[in-house]
Structures are given as C-alpha cells and as structure tokens.
Amino acid sequence: MIKISIIKTENLTYVYGEKTPFEHTAVDNVSIDIDEGEFVGVIGHTGSGKSTLIQHFNGLLKATSGRIFIDNEELLWEDKKKLREMRFKVGLVFQYPEYQLFEETVYKDISFGPKNMGLDDDEIDRRIKETARLVGLDESILEKSPFELSGGQKRRVAIAGVMAMEPKVLILDEPTAGLDPKGRDRILGQIKEYHEEKKNTVMLVSHSMEDVAKNATKILVMNNSKLFCYDTPVNVFKRAEELEGMGLSVPQVTRVFNRLKAMGLPFNDDVYTVEYAKKIIMKMLDKQK
Amino acid sequence: MIKDITIGQFFPGKSIVHRLDPRMKIILTGIYIVLLFLAKSIFALLVGIIFMIGAFIISQIPIRLMLKSIKPIVPIIIFTAVLNLFFITTGELLFQFWIIKITTDGVKTSVFMVVRIICLIIGTSLLTYTTSPIALTDAIERILSPLKKIRVPVHELSMMMTIALRFIPTLIEETDKIMSAQKARGADMETGSLIKRAKALIPILIPLFVSAFRRAEELAMAMECRCYHGGEGRTRLKQLCTAPRDFAALFVTALFLIGVIIINRIFS
Numbered sequence: 001m002i003k004i005s006i007i008k009t010e011n012l013t014y015v016y017g018e019k020t021p022f023e024h025t026a027v028d029n030v031s032i033d034i035d036e037g038e039f040v041g042v043i044g045h046t047g048s049g050k051s052t053l054i055q056h057f058n059g060l061l062k063a064t065s066g067r068i069f070i071d072n073e074e075l076l077w078e079d080k081k082k083l084r085e086m087r088f089k090v091g092l093v094f095q096y097p098e099y100q101l102f103e104e105t106v107y108k109d110i111s112f113g114p115k116n117m118g119l120d121d122d123e124i125d126r127r128i129k130e131t132a133r134l135v136g137l138d139e140s141i142l143e144k145s146p147f148e149l150s151g152g153q154k155r156r157v158a159i160a161g162v163m164a165m166e167p168k169v170l171i172l173d174e175p176t177a178g179l180d181p182k183g184r185d186r187i188l189g190q191i192k193e194y195h196e197e198k199k200n201t202v203m204l205v206s207h208s209m210e211d212v213a214k215n216a217t218k219i220l221v222m223n224n225s226k227l228f229c230y231d232t233p234v235n236v237f238k239r240a241e242e243l244e245g246m247g248l249s250v251p252q253v254t255r256v257f258n259r260l261k262a263m264g265l266p267f268n269d270d271v272y273t274v275e276y277a278k279k280i281i282m283k284m285l286d287k288q289k
Numbered sequence: 290m291i292k293d294i295t296i297g298q299f300f301p302g303k304s305i306v307h308r309l310d311p312r313m314k315i316i317l318t319g320i321y322i323v324l325l326f327l328a329k330s331i332f333a334l335l336v337g338i339i340f341m342i343g344a345f346i347i348s349q350i351p352i353r354l355m356l357k358s359i360k361p362i363v364p365i366i367i368f369t370a371v372l373n374l375f376f377i378t379t380g381e382l383l384f385q386f387w388i389i390k391i392t393t394d395g396v397k398t399s400v401f402m403v404v405r406i407i408c409l410i411i412g413t414s415l416l417t418y419t420t421s422p423i424a425l426t427d428a429i430e431r432i433l434s435p436l437k438k439i440r441v442p443v444h445e446l447s448m449m450m451t452i453a454l455r456f457i458p459t460l461i462e463e464t465d466k467i468m469s470a471q472k473a474r475g476a477d478m479e480t481g482s483l484i485k486r487a488k489a490l491i492p493i494l495i496p497l498f499v500s501a502f503r504r505a506e507e508l509a510m511a512m513e514c515r516c517y518h519g520g521e522g523r524t525r526l527k528q529l530c531t532a533p534r535d536f537a538a539l540f541v542t543a544l545f546l547i548g549v550i551i552i553n554r555i556f557s
Contacts (some may be wrong), residue, residue: 060469080479085516092473100470102495112492147499161474 004171006036006201007090008056012066014052026052028225029066034203034218036242038193041212042205044222045247050205051095053222054171057203058090059083075106078168087208090116091167101146106137109146124164131160133276134197135190149281152183159187163194170194171203175245176211188215201217213237213251213272221248234270253277300418305534306348307419311428317542318416323545325408331363331397333552334404340545341412350418358414366403373399422454423495426529431529445522452508460501467496 015028026049034040044050056068059075069073070086077090082213091113094100103109107128108212114124114289132142135156141149146157159175172191176184192215195202203220206212212219212233219236221228223246229236236243240250240258249255271277301307309317328334345466359366373395380394415510417425437443444519471492472478478489 045407055469058473084475084477087473087475092464092470094470094473097470099500100467100474100492100496102492102499112471112476113474121390165475 003035004093006035006070007034007071008032008069008149009056010067010069012053012056012068014085015064015065018051023137024132025225027056029047030140030227031066032130032220032227032230034201034230036201037199038201039192039215039217040203040221041216042203042222043207043209043212048222049171049222049225050222053204054173054203057119057169057171058087058092060092067095088165089167090171091162093159093162093170093172093175093289095177096130097162097175098146100150100156101154101161104145105143106146106149107142109157110142110164112199114159117165121165127164127166128160131164133162134163134170134194136186151177152186155179155183156187156190159191166198167200169201169203171205174207175204176206176208184211191215209251211248213254233272237272238269240269292332298348299421300354300421301421302349302419304413304419305538306344308534309419309538310529310531310535311420311424312432312529313531313538314416314420315425315428315432317538319414320542320546321412324542324549325405325412327553328405328549329553330400330554330556331404333549334401334408336545336548336552337408339410340542341408341415344412348419349414352413354418355411356415358418359410360399362406362410369406370399370403373402375543407485423451426451426454427525428526428529442520442522450521456501456504459504462495463500464493466498467493496515 009032012027012030013025016022016024016026028049030053042050052061056063056075057070059077062077064161070089073086075083075086100277101109103112110128110131111124111212114127114203117128119145128142129139132139137156137160141153141157146154155175159172163170170191175187175191179187189212191202191204194200195215204212216233218230219233219245220230220238228242228246229239237250237254240254243250250258253274254269254272256267257267257277261267261269267280271280291459306314324340325334326330326336329382345352349397374391375389375395377391377395377398378392380392380397382390383396384391386410386509420428427448429450430443433441433447476492478486478493481489
C-alpha cells in the first residue's frame with residue numbers, strides 16, 4: 001500500500017501570549033508526518049500541548065513558526081478564502097461539542113457545516129441521513145430541538161455536524177469526556193465504524209489509554225509541549241516506564257503483562273488490548289495441556 | 290481581537306496606591322474629575338497632568354497600560370477635536386477653505402478639550418488598574434449604603450455587579466471557544482455584507498446565551514446551597530478600614546485642587 005501524507009508539520013512552534021509576562025510555549029518544534037487512513041490516538045497529560053497542536057491542523061491557530069501541510073498543500077494564513085477551504089478538509093470536534101448546538105432542529109444543526117460548504121440540498125440531505133445513521137441517531141430525533149436531547153445524544157449530534165462535512169481528517173478532542181461508560185463505548189464504537197467505513201483519517205485525543213489502545217493504528221504522545229513519539233501502539237507501549245515517568249500510564253492489561261513478564265513468564269511486550277491478551281493466554285494454556 | 294476588551298483590567302501590585310482604601314480611591318477620583326473640569330486654562334490643566342503622572346509613578350503601573358486605556362476612546366477624541374476646530378469661529382483666522390474656517394481659538398479649545406479628555410480617561414483608569422473589581426463593588430456598596438434607608442437594594446445591586454464582573458472573563462473565554470467551534474464548521478464571520486455578518490453571529494450568540502443561563506442557574510443553586518439569602522445580617526471577610534495614608538492622599542489631592550483654583554484666578 002502506498003502511503004500518502006495527509007498532515008505534515010515542519011518545526012511547528014506555537015507561543016501563547018508572546019512578549020507578555022504570561023509567555024508560554026505550548027507547542028515546541030513539532031515535526032510529524034501523518035499518513036492517510038490512519039487512526040491516530042493523541043495522548044499527553046493536561047497542558048502538554050495536544051489541544052493546541054490539533055487546532056493548528058485546521059487553521060484555527062496560527063503557528064508562531066514552522067510550516068503545516070494538509071493534503072500536500074501548505075496551510076497559509078494570508079489567504080483567508082483558501083484557509084476556509086482547508087478547514088473543510090480537516091474537521092475538528094472540540095471538547096464538549098454539545099455547547100455549540102444552536103439551531104431549531106437537529107436536522108438544521110447538522111446541516112450547518114455542509115451548508116457552509118455550499119453543497120446542494122440533496123447532497124446535504126443524503127449526508128445528514130448517513131451521518132445520523134453512523135452516530136446512531138434515530139430519524140425521529142432529526143426534527144426535535146437539540147436542546148431537548150440527553151447529554152449523550154447532544155454530543156452525537158454535534159459530532160454528526162462535523163462528520164457530515166466529510167472531512168479527509170476527522171479530529172476529535174476528548175469526545176467521551178463526561179459520559180458514562182456505556183455512552184463512551186458507544187461513541188468510540190461509532191467513531192471506529194466511521195473510520196472503517198469511510199477509510200478517512202481519524203485523530204482521537206484522549207486521556208484513556210484503553211480507548212486509544214483499542215482503536216488506534218498509530219499513537220502520538222505529547223510531553224511538555226514537545227513531541228515525545230509518534231509510532232505504532234506496540235512500540236509506544238514498549239516504553240511503559242518512560243510513559244509512566246511523564247504521568248501517563250499504559251493500558252491496564254499491558255501493566256499486568258509487564259508484571260507477569262518480570263515474574264518470568266514468556267510474554268512479549270506487545271499486549272495492549274484485552275482481546276489479544278485473551279488470545280495469547282488461551283494459546284499458552286493449550287500448549288501446556 | 291476579543292482579548293483587547295479591558296474590563297476588569299486590575300493590575301495587581303503592592304504600591305501605596307493599591308493599598309489605599311477603595312472608598313477613598315473613589316472619592317479621590319471624584320475630586321480629580323472636579324479638578325479637571327474646574328481647570329480653565331491649559332496651565333491649570335497642567336496641574337492635573339502632574340497629579341495624574343505622579344499617581345501613576347507611585348502606583349508602578351507600566352506606561353504601556355496607561356496608553357492602552359486611551360485606545361478605545363480615540364474616535365471620541367478625534368471627534369471632539371474636529372468639532373471644536375471647525376465650529377469655533379472666534380479669534381484670529383488661520384486658514385480658510387470653502388466653508389471651513391480654522392481660528393486660533395478653535396485650535397486652543399480643541400487642544401484643551403483633547404488634553405482634558407485624555408487626562409480624564411487615564412486618571413480614572415488608574416482606579417480600575419489599582420483596585421480589584423471585587424474591592425471596587427464592595428466600596429460602592431459601602432458608599433451607597435445610606436440609600437438602604439430609602440429601600441434601595443444596595444447589597445443586591447452590588448452583588449449583581451460583582452457577579453457580572455466575575456463572569457466577563459469566563460464568558461469571553463466561552464465566546465472564543467464557541468467561535469472556534471463554529472469556524473471549524475465553516476462559519477464565515479470575516480467577509481460578506483453587514484447583514485450577512487450579523488446573521489453569522491447567531492450560531493455564536495445562541496450557544497452563548499444558553500450557556501450563560503446554565504451558568505446562572507448553577508451559580509444560584511450553589512449560592513443557595515451555601516445559605517446565601519441576601520444582604521441582611523451578612524458579615525464580611527474583608528473589612529474596609531481607613532488608615533492615615535488615606536487622609537494623607539486626600540490632603541495631597543486637595544492641595545492640587547486648591548492649586549488649580551489659584552491658577553484659574555491668576556490667569557483669568
């Protein structure tokens with residue numbers, strides 16, 4: 001498979017409040033190359049610069065220095081029209097996106113993005129129906145006011161609003177914050193389904209190693225405004241000690257297996273999902289029989 | 290762009306100006322305003338300027354901030370200057386073009402008015418630079434407390450002011466967030482006709498209203514949970530008390546006021 005770069009940054013740096021006493025470098029010299037079709041998990045402790053980094057990808061923040069390429073085109077702030085077009089390529093779902101809902105009906109709210117893109121009504125209708133299905137919203141909900149819905153439903157409407165723009169890259173900033181475990185699994189499942197169906201790039205910012213481990217094909221770790229690493233989950237979770245040193249953890253299964261390995265059992269360090277753990281334990285038990 | 294709005298522009302510090310009783314600072318600001326309006330000539334105004342600069346130096350507020358406070362009123366300053374320049378026709382004629390006449394009196398008055406407005410803004414902004422909004426509303430409550438006798442709800446008003454001030458930065462932050470979110474959905478707020486731009490505000494204002502109401506409800510609930518029931522019988526964490534330095538400041542300000550009156554006499 002040929003790998004096509006979708007997001008590329010070169011020495012991206014962003015400084016908050018430049019030339020004031022509150023100056024603070026939020027993103028420090030980050031160079032990264034993300035291929036099309038990946039499911040990227042973005043992790044890092046609070047204030048590590050991950051939210052700031054992703055806001056650069058659709059031109060909401062202007063880099064203090066460095067360059068950004070989206071789909072092999074440089075993102076330039078000077079050309080506002082072009083910038084807006086670039087924004088349609090990279091869809092960004094913010095934290096607590098339900099607070100951005102404003103229309104009278106769910107249908108109208110989801111159509112806000114596609115309408116801004118200048119699509120015709122039939123296409124908008126098709127996209128709304130499709131994304132509503134993807135995020136598991138019933139058609140009867142489409143005519144309701146978004147303010148009558150439950151928290152989880154609102155969140156899914158907001159995510160659908162960005163998905164309907166069919167961006168080449170969908171970035172979600174902690175889409176599961178503040179939801180119960182069931183709602184969390186549901187949204188993550190739908191995001192995964194979207195990724196598999198559309199084959200688009202997805203970036204998921206999360207605190208939960210389990211969520212990231214389960215879905216991601218690549219993991220991006222930010223630490224103290226710097227890029228710590230960008231690699232496959234196996235290679236990232238191999239560095240368990242370093243991750244723990246920066247206040248992050250590895251998935252619980254990985255921790256269990258690392259301990260088992262330390263106790264002398266013959267495991268590799270590539271266990272990071274429960275399913276895989278089950279498989280290799282079963283295999284081992286079979287062997288012993 | 291949205292961060293330039295300077296409300297709650299308190300600049301923390303430990304200078305003597307910061308430590309003055311906020312009630313006294315309000316009174317002193319009042320005297321300062323009277324002083325500026327009493328001044329009849331540019332020389333008298335000079336006394337006001339000296340007072341203002343002196344106060345700024347003592348308060349250790351950076352000059353950058355002092356100039357920043359004038360920025361929003363530049364249009365008013367220009368408007369005043371132009372109005373005085375063109376509509377005062379007494380005095381020696383300096384320049385004439387079509388119906389526009391510029392005279393020495395016009396120039397003098399417009400310079401005088403502009404200096405006065407600048408002094409007014411910079412001087413009064415010193416009050417908000419050196420006093421935290423909370424201290425300020427507290428002081429206003431105390432100054433207005435005699436009005437309680439005629440059933441003016443002074444405490445409630447000042448509580449509302451305190452809350453309003455407290456939530457300005459929060460709402461600004463919230464607006465920023467909502468704006469980013471809608472921009473990410475392709476909202477276009479920078480181009481188009483005036484009507485189009487006004488319409489583009491709807492996706493920002495509605496979520497903002499909704500969240501403001503939500504916050505208000507949550508705050509009311511939290512206050513009630515902590516047994517807030519209005520001003521009656523309420524004691525304070527920070528008692529306001531006057532110190533000798535307050536009266537010293539009053540004395541100095543009064544001297545400047547007298548100075549202005551004397552200069553007015555001399556030059557009239």
